[in-house]
Amino acid sequence: MEPEKELAAIKDETQELEKRLKAMESTGEGSEMRKILDKEYRLNSAISPIDATNPNRSVEYNDWLNALKDSKRAVQEQKHNLERRIEATKAEILKLGGMQYTLEERIRRGN
Numbered sequence: 001m002e003p004e005k006e007l008a009a010i011k012d013e014t015q016e017l018e019k020r021l022k023a024m025e026s027t028g029e030g031s032e033m034r035k036i037l038d039k040e041y042r043l044n045s046a047i048s049p050i051d052a053t054n055p056n057r058s059v060e061y062n063d064w065l066n067a068l069k070d071s072k073r074a075v076q077e078q079k080h081n082l083e084r085r086i087e088a089t090k091a092e093i094l095k096l097g098g099m100q101y102t103l104e105e106r107i108r109r110g111n
Helices: 003-025 032-044 055-109
Strands: none
Touching (some): 003 032, 003 055, 032 055
16 A cells, blocks of 8 residues: 555544544543443442331342442443543554654655
C-alpha cells in the first residue's frame, strides 16, 4: 500500500478509536459508563423488602442479601472490563500515533 493511503487509513482508524474511547469514558445519558454507574448506585442504595429482624424470614433475608452481593460483584466486574477496554483502546491509539509519525517521516523524506 502507498504510504499516503496507509497514512490516511491510520488517521481514519485513529479517529474511529477516539470516538469509541470518548463514548466509553463518557458519563452522559445512555453511555456504557453511565449505565454501570446507575446500576452501582441503585445496588448501593438498595433497601431490603424483607424484615431482617424477623427470625422466621432470616433465610429469605440472607438469600436477598447474597443476591445483592452477587449483583454488586457483577457490576464491579462490568466496570473493570470497561476500564480494561478503555486502556486497551488508549494503547491502540498510541500505537497508531507512532505508526502515523513514522509514515509521515517517510513521506516527508520522499521514501
